[in-house]
Amino acid sequence: MRRRRPGVFAWLPPMVPTFLLLGLFFIGPILWAAYTAFTNAALSGPAARDPEFVGWENFRRALHDPNLANAVWLTVLFTFGSAVIGQNCLGMLLAVLMQRRNQVIRAIVGMLVVAAWVLPEIVAAFALYAFLSGDGTLNAVLTTLGMEGQNWLFTAPMLAIILGNVWRGTAFSMLIYQAALSDVDVELLEAAQVDGAGPLRRFWHVVLPIVRRTVMTNLMLITLQTIGVFTLIYVLTSGGPGTASQTLPLLMYDRAFEFGEIAYGTAIAFVLLGVGALFSAIYARALRAEV
């Protein structure tokens, strides 16, 4: 039996406020960015009052900007290191290890991990800053162990922000994988065990094929989240020292708000937008393929 389709007056009115807001604060900024990126808009100076159309100038400049190439590379490194490798693998490992623990421990660990994850980003970033900086906890521990401390944020900025993002984001992957693992049929694993498969082989040949789709989905989600990470890096290193940890969001913010070159910053935002849209499209396709 097919229900009659309701008229436009039934479904549209409740959607109107949502469409309006999305139009003004989501579609609007995207269109505005598309326009601004082709002007010389600035925060101050003559261009601030009367921005001129400059065609592809900002993008031409971006193409030859060594900082942009550096930022793209660092963004890829950051995303790959902290999301694809770090959060994803560690999340899966924790999910597998937590499976056989009793309820109480699962509950306690679950709560801690979730707490670390919904912590305000600025607090998490500041906590990591206090942990990794010159007089931080890490150095205090190292000194007790008889080792030389150092300012990690200065000597190993990329490592610091990658570890920071792994710490912050692993909970998400862990929770997703915990839910997926509980769907794995125990009998299948027991059968594999009877056939002589060790833990690693059981994971690789039995568990992984079953949760593969979840892994793909999770990878896309955390990739998108990680590409846009700003607060963590801004607080930990501000993209420095120099440009040693200046990923795309940091470069964009730096150009647009510190240098006041709104137009060029927007052009960089567009590069980021392009990367995000690319991943979004892949993700949407993956989702559609699953239905």
Added chain:
Amino acid sequence: MAVIGGAETPARKAKWALLDVVVVVYALVPVLWIVSLSFKTKGTITDGNFVPREWTLDNYQEIFTTTEFVRALVNSIGIALIATLIAVVLGTMAAYAVARLDFPGKRALIGVSLLIAMFPQVSLVSPLFDIERALGLFDTWPGLILPYITFALPLAIYTLSAFFREIPWELEKAAKMDGATPAQAFLKVIAPLAAPGVFTTAILVFIFAWNDFLFAISLTSTERARTVPAALSFFTGASQFEDPTGTISAAAVVITIPIIVFVLFFQRRIVAGLTSGAVKG
């Protein structure tokens, strides 16, 4: 239960216990460190001791006597509550339409809302800055509330429509047949069933608005609308040369308390809501 089985021996138990400790320490140490910093005196703040040698409430006293922090706290509470309220009302309306009515482009709408929820917001900051200045919204409460609602709505609609689909709507018809008015049917039958979903969504939206730093730092310029996460980065201490670490820590602890309370009481709901998109695939 266990994916990878095996007998429990004392040695194995010890290994597992060690693992638990490692995970807990890993998750907790950086957070406990700022709690510790917030209770340290100015003289001992850089001593590197995990437990404060001298406990003090000075840092807390200091932040609550500065307008800088108190004003930011008022902004934070007001902005997050208003954004949550409006987003939940609008989200409920839209999700109701999505869950109960069959209209063209509905599936695409759900897909697009997920895309928006995952969109790198940082790439929209500079155009939003321009637009808000043009509209006179820059550095005002609505200037933060409206973007928060906008970026929370897609996830709210997604979560809510998932909840609403589970509601047995025939009950509404049954209640009407038994003589209830439409309003009664909604209030007595449907509302109690929908409440948990709405509540979960409200928590998620509140956490999002409360935690945000990116919009708060780029769409405000004075104390007028600056929320605590943004205000934190302007803390300088009582004098220019004083290390603000203690007061920042205290402020960080204060804004974390509501989040911790939410996690303690509603952990399951938060997890279910936030991971629903990915788990359902």
